[in-house]
Amino acid sequence: QGDPIEERYKEYTERGAIIDQFNYVIASYREAAMSADPKFDHIDINEKQKVLNECVEAENWLREKKQQQ
Numbered sequence: 001q002g003d004p005i006e007e008r009y010k011e012y013t014e015r016g017a018i019i020d021q022f023n024y025v026i027a028s029y030r031e032a033a034m035s036a037d038p039k040f041d042h043i044d045i046n047e048k049q050k051v052l053n054e055c056v057e058a059e060n061w062l063r064e065k066k067q068q069q
Contacts, residue, residue: 022062030055 033051
């Protein structure tokens, strides 16, 4: 009977770390897309823009979900 309660508690306690990881991943992808490093020169500017757009969408989604909670 207590499994659903334990599961919600576990989700609650782990949520902060997971959100931090998600923000780190978003920042990493954004940094790579905006980088002038030669190892990323083979990627077309349009593809880099898609990555930046996805980063914005992910941040908006996360913000919306945090507000709902």
